[in-house]
Amino acid sequence: MTNTDNPHDLYTSQKDAFWGGVKEGIGAPAVVLFAGMLGFGAMGRTNGLDLWYTGFCSTFMFALPGQIILLDMIVSHSSVLAIALAVTLTSTRFVTMTLTLFPQFGRSVKDKKSFGAVHLLAMTAWAVSMREFPKIQQQYRRSYFVGLGLFCWMLALPGTALGYLLAGLVSKTITIGLIFINPLFFVLTFTEIKNSWSKLAVFLGCILGPIFYSLDADTSLLMTGLVGGSLAYGFDRKFIRKLP
């Protein structure tokens, strides 16, 4: 994470980097995202929403946990205000996800295209980019990210629509398998984290997450992030990196 100008010439042009991102997307990230959206489409149908609504969610929110909370709260008859608040609170992770990824773009982060690119940010593209960015020259990182993110985003609507149309047709067993691909992928990406502070943060996040969730579901992610992350940082700094 600290090596900003890596001498490896992985890509030679923006176009090259873009297609490198697309290529990275084809495979596990695509499967994970598509499976997640299939599951969401099926969920939309079984909860009695129409295809337009379910598809609009996936295309314009493009944040599966928030989408699931939205659906969940609609079914449990929450008020519009409560829904908006809960979804936005869950999305606060995007602030720090962006803040940890976009500064790695270098100078290009400041131009307006980054405001378009950020809509493509999801946990899948974030996890893959965090892993790959140290190997990519700084000036090509955004193109790589857009290639990866755009490819994943374009799968959201067809995945949702297919899930919606297939709901009830495929067996319960298959549906359970599809739903679990998403969390399993994130668990597996954690094994690829290199630095000590992030490993500690993941460990504490796993422990504290359910505890804060049982205290207050809406704010639990934010609280786990702040408390778990700060503890991990403090511990790492004091005992592992031993900075002055």
Added chain:
Amino acid sequence: MTGNVQLETWQLWVALLCACVGTYFCRSVGVFLSGRVDQNSEFFVWLTCVTYAMVAAMTTRLVILPQGLLSTVPVYIRILVCLSAVIVMVWGGKRRLGPALCVGILILLSYVSFYQSP
């Protein structure tokens, strides 16, 4: 609209619109602040910790406390599936994301089809 939805149709769309705006708002705040964060600073390291803790909490929630269909699978099976996949992933020090995902999902599917088939 059919089924168990109680909100009026226009309220549903207002809720969705607010959810979209709220989500994009969080994303754009991140971009807006990105130009001011030095990626070699200690603040950046702290932020990385906060983010990983949030993402880990999100994942744990999906594994331990899922909603709907997944909650019909016992929690120890879900954890066992994750552990098996992680073992495949790290065994021998090579990156085996595809095989690890496959093994995990296959274990889950075998459990569900043996013990929960109707």
